[in-house]
Amino acid sequence: MSLIAITEVKKRFGDVEVLKGINLDVERGEVVAIIGKSGSGKSTLLRCVNGLEMIDDGSIMVAGAQLINDDLHLKALRLKVGMIFQQFNLFPHLSAGRNVMLSQMVVKKTPAGEAEAMARRMLERVGLGHKFDAYPDQLSGGQQQRVAIARALSMQPMALLCDEITSALDPELVNEVLAVVKELAADGMTLMMVTHEMRFAREVCDRVVFMHQGRVHEIGPPEEVFGNPRTPELRQFLGAQLVA
Numbered sequence: 001m002s003l004i005a006i007t008e009v010k011k012r013f014g015d016v017e018v019l020k021g022i023n024l025d026v027e028r029g030e031v032v033a034i035i036g037k038s039g040s041g042k043s044t045l046l047r048c049v050n051g052l053e054m055i056d057d058g059s060i061m062v063a064g065a066q067l068i069n070d071d072l073h074l075k076a077l078r079l080k081v082g083m084i085f086q087q088f089n090l091f092p093h094l095s096a097g098r099n100v101m102l103s104q105m106v107v108k109k110t111p112a113g114e115a116e117a118m119a120r121r122m123l124e125r126v127g128l129g130h131k132f133d134a135y136p137d138q139l140s141g142g143q144q145q146r147v148a149i150a151r152a153l154s155m156q157p158m159a160l161l162c163d164e165i166t167s168a169l170d171p172e173l174v175n176e177v178l179a180v181v182k183e184l185a186a187d188g189m190t191l192m193m194v195t196h197e198m199r200f201a202r203e204v205c206d207r208v209v210f211m212h213q214g215r216v217h218e219i220g221p222p223e224e225v226f227g228n229p230r231t232p233e234l235r236q237f238l239g240a241q242l243v244a
C-alpha cells in the first residue's frame with residue numbers, strides 16, 4: 001500500500017479550478033519532486049496532502065487513513081505528515097532548541113525533558129547540535145531553515161512535505177539545506193518536494209512530477225523526465241530553467 005495515495009483530487013478557489021483531477025501515489029521511502037510553472041498548482045497539492053486546504057473532490061489517503069475534514073482527523077494527519085515552508089516561521093523570542101521543543105510539548109504533550117532530548121538529537125541531525133541556545137536572529141537563513149527541519153523531524157513524521165524550502169535563501173546557503181534533505185532521503189524518509197532546484201531533483205529524487213495547469217502532465221524517473229521530455233510543455237519549462 002502506498003504511504004500517500006492521491007486519487008482524482010480536485011480543488012477550486014472560487015471559479016478557478018486549480019487541481020483538475022490529480023492522481024499520484026507515493027511509496028514509503030520514496031522521494032518525489034514536484035516541478036512546474038508558477039500557478040500550476042504545486043503548493044496547493046502539498047497543502048491538500050497536509051490538510052491545510054480542503055479538497056473539493058477525490059480522495060487523499062495517508063498510511064491507509066482517509067483525509068477527513070474535522071479537527072481530530074486533521075490533528076492526527078499533521079502528526080503523520082510534516083511540512084516545511086519557504087519561510088522558516090521560527091519564534092524569534094525562543095532559542096533554536098526551544099523552537100524545536102515547543103511543537104512537541106504543545107501538540108504531543110511531550111514532557112519537557114523528553115522534548116529537550118529529542119530537540120538536541122534533531123538539531124544534531126541537521127548539523128546544529130551546537131546551536132541549541134542560539135536565537136533565530138543569531139542564525140543564518142540556512143541555519144534557520146535547518147532548525148525548521150529539525151522541528152518537523154522532532155514530531156517523528158512518516159513523511160515530509162517541502163514547499164520551495166530553499167527559495168527564500170541566498171544562493172550560497174541553498175546547498176547546506178539541500179544536503180540535509182539529501183541525508184534524510186538517504187535515511188529512507190518519504191519526501192514530497194516542490195522545488196526549483198532541478199539539479200537536486202535530478203540527483204536525489206526517485207520520481208519527478210511535472211504539473212501543468214492543475215494536472216500531472218508528465219511523471220517518471222528523473223532521467224526520463226529531464227532526459228527525454230515527451231510534451232512540448234515540459235520541454236519549454238525545462239528550456240526556461242536552463243536559461244534562467
Ligand SMILES: Nc1ncnc2c1ncn2[C@@H]1O[C@H](COP(=O)(O)OP(=O)(O)OP(=O)(O)O)[C@@H](O)[C@H]1O
Nearest residue numbers: 013014018036037038039040041042043044045194
Ligand atoms: N488561498 C487561495 N485563494 C485563491 N487562490 C489561490 C489560493 N491559493 C492559491 N491560489 C491560486 O491557485 C493557483 C495555483 O497556486 P499554487 O500556489 O498552488 O501554484 P504553484 O504551482 O505552487 O505556484 P508557485 O510556484 O508560484 O508557488 C494560482 O493561480 C493561485 O493564485
